[in-house]
Amino acid sequence: MAISKKLFNKIDCVKIEKVTKKYGHTIAVNQVSLEIRGGELLILLGPSGCGKTTLLRTINRLVEIDEGRILINGKDNRDFDPVILRKNIGYVIQQIGLFPHMTVRENIGLVPKLEGWSEAQITQKVKELLEIVSLPPEKFINRRPKELSGGQQQRIGLARAMVMDPSLLLMDEPFGALDPILRKQLQEEFIKIKERLNRTIIFVTHDIEEAFRLGDRIAILKEGKLIQLAKKNELLVNPADDFIADIVDSKKKFKHLENLTASDIMIPLDKKYFFTSDSSTDSVIEGMVREDIELGIIMQSEKFLGYVKLQDLYQKNDKNLKHFIKQSMVFKPLDSIALALSMMKEKNEFIAIVADEKPIGVLLGNEILSRLI
Amino acid sequence: MILYVWKTQQLGIKTFEHLYMVFITLIIVIVIGISIGIFIYKKQNLSNIILNFLNVIETVPELALLVILIPLFGIGIKPTLVASVLYSILPIARNTYVGLTNVDFQYIEIARAIGLSDKEILWKVRIPLALPLLAAGIRIAIVFTMGVVTLGGLIAAGGLGGPIQTGIHLYDKNIILVTGLWIGILAVLLDSIGNFFETLLRKRYGQ
Numbered sequence: 290m291a292i293s294k295k296l297f298n299k300i301d302c303v304k305i306e307k308v309t310k311k312y313g314h315t316i317a318v319n320q321v322s323l324e325i326r327g328g329e330l331l332i333l334l335g336p337s338g339c340g341k342t343t344l345l346r347t348i349n350r351l352v353e354i355d356e357g358r359i360l361i362n363g364k365d366n367r368d369f370d371p372v373i374l375r376k377n378i379g380y381v382i383q384q385i386g387l388f389p390h391m392t393v394r395e396n397i398g399l400v401p402k403l404e405g406w407s408e409a410q411i412t413q414k415v416k417e418l419l420e421i422v423s424l425p426p427e428k429f430i431n432r433r434p435k436e437l438s439g440g441q442q443q444r445i446g447l448a449r450a451m452v453m454d455p456s457l458l459l460m461d462e463p464f465g466a467l468d469p470i471l472r473k474q475l476q477e478e479f480i481k482i483k484e485r486l487n488r489t490i491i492f493v494t495h496d497i498e499e500a501f502r503l504g505d506r507i508a509i510l511k512e513g514k515l516i517q518l519a520k521k522n523e524l525l526v527n528p529a530d531d532f533i534a535d536i537v538d539s540k541k542k543f544k545h546l547e548n549l550t551a552s553d554i555m556i557p558l559d560k561k562y563f564f565t566s567d568s569s570t571d572s573v574i575e576g577m578v579r580e581d582i583e584l585g586i587i588m589q590s591e592k593f594l595g596y597v598k599l600q601d602l603y604q605k606n607d608k609n610l611k612h613f614i615k616q617s618m619v620f621k622p623l624d625s626i627a628l629a630l631s632m633m634k635e636k637n638e639f640i641a642i643v644a645d646e647k648p649i650g651v652l653l654g655n656e657i658l659s660r661l662i
Numbered sequence: 663m664i665l666y667v668w669k670t671q672q673l674g675i676k677t678f679e680h681l682y683m684v685f686i687t688l689i690i691v692i693v694i695g696i697s698i699g700i701f702i703y704k705k706q707n708l709s710n711i712i713l714n715f716l717n718v719i720e721t722v723p724e725l726a727l728l729v730i731l732i733p734l735f736g737i738g739i740k741p742t743l744v745a746s747v748l749y750s751i752l753p754i755a756r757n758t759y760v761g762l763t764n765v766d767f768q769y770i771e772i773a774r775a776i777g778l779s780d781k782e783i784l785w786k787v788r789i790p791l792a793l794p795l796l797a798a799g800i801r802i803a804i805v806f807t808m809g810v811v812t813l814g815g816l817i818a819a820g821g822l823g824g825p826i827q828t829g830i831h832l833y834d835k836n837i838i839l840v841t842g843l844w845i846g847i848l849a850v851l852l853d854s855i856g857n858f859f860e861t862l863l864r865k866r867y868g869q
Binding site for chain 1: 771775778782793866
């Protein structure tokens with residue numbers, strides 16, 4: 290088995306030059322030029338149908354362009370063999386697409402296996418990657434995708450994308466299908482992974498908050514055209530036109546920031562998030578995986594004790610749920626959001642609970658809002 | 663009465679002959695059927711012609727097919743095997759083809775995106791995910807083959823069709839009843855085994 294060579298050890302820049310892609314009479318991508326710098330996370334942001342996904346897929350040639358060219362480290366991507374090119378570029382999508390007939394290990398190790406790695410090398414690499422995406426390897430390595438929650442599957446999807454150590458990662462709304470609280474948790478985790486790995490990442494999303502949380506720079510697309518490419522602060526302060534102002538919402542939503550309360554911004558909690566303190570750790574894990582959440586609110590009869598995170602529960606074999614409970618800041622529904630967020634920021638807390646008599650919602654660190662405060 | 667028929671008609675050895683023919687047919691037909699399935703998946707423009715042709719064979723009544731084959735293969739096991747094979751290719755070839763083409767597109771897409779070649783996609787993704795449908799095809803083939811092999815008794819192929827023939831000639835209800843029921847039970851048994859494997863594959867490879 291021939292071992293494909295590594296095309297780039299490091300990305301200096303990816304240059305997209307006047308790229309156009311048509312489908313019949315529809316122009317999906319229209320004369321887009323932009324440059325992705327080595328090591329940055331560039332967001333492609335825009336409403337559905339704006340061409341962001343198509344543009345992303347032209348980079349690893351899942352979509353062949355009609356006009357223009359794409360240079361990776363100065364080389365036209367059409368000069369590479371597409372199969373080898375794609376092995377050098379990680380790819381993560383919203384639907385994840387783990388193969389149902391393979392275990393976690395086989396899913397992550399598929400390309401290495403085709404590349405002729407030894408079984409021991411594959412196992413070692415898979416374990417390493419599972420650690421990075423905070424899934425204890427011994428518990429997960431032999432599971433099948435069906436036995437995993439959506440959040441866990443997406444972690445495996447990310448691990449699979451990184452298995453060949455690509456210096457470039459393409460991500461297409463990877464957290465889009467997840468529960469809102471879980472989405473924020475995974476974004477938070479992803480930021481840490483990203484800092485640790487130091488890759489160049491192109492990330493497609495339609496979620497402005499996600500864009501601001503994760504991106505170094507943001508490119509906004511509309512109807513196939515690039516409208517603005519800027520650092521996030523510039524977008525807030527200097528939107529290029531009304532469309533962008535509308536997207537970043539800088540006019541309407543935050544105008545009366547001082548009047549917003551915790552209950553306006555919180556993500557409401559429904560029944561699935563609540564567990565009683567006398568439950569066993571295993572039953573809580575099972576419940577969270579079934580509901581596809583990774584945060585649980587622990588109650589003792591009517592009293593709020595704190596929260597647990599699924600990741601923590603996996604870390605040690607301890608039947609006593611109480612040992613995993615974390616305390617959190619608690620705000621009243623009518624507390625000012627400005628106050629709440631600045632207190633969270635000060636204490637470096639990502640999660641806070643909004644409670645009246647009992648918890649009714651969760652406040653998560655909010656990038657855009659805290660910038661505006 | 664059952665024991666009497668079983669002994670006089672040597673149902674034990676006939677069962678063995680019968681299952682032997684079914685087994686040989688299945689091996690041949692699985693190899694041919696899967697090959698045709700993969701072939702028409704690769705050459706999609708031929709798929710309609712070939713599937714239609716197999717369909718035509720399928721519409722020829724079993725008895726007529728056996729009779730047509732006598733001038734070519736004589737009587738006995740040979741024409742029976744040929745007829746069972748011809749009959750059972752369609753379900754396997756068709757299910758292989760449908761299984762390969764109907765794999766959820768997201769899996770094909772991600773396989774391409776992580777750098778699998780078309781050939782690797784076929785072997786690592788399409789074929790495994792097509793296995794449950796393929797198993798369903800083999801199950802249908804088992805049932806078809808049981809029927810044709812039984813009819814083979816008419817042209818001296820041996821197997822359990824023989825005693826039925828005898829029963830008809832002697833107008834012996836007991837022989838017909840016992841043998842007929844036994845064939846029925848065998849068919850149901852084989853089908854259940856097939857069903858077991860199909861369910862197993864579906865659990866493991868189901869999408």
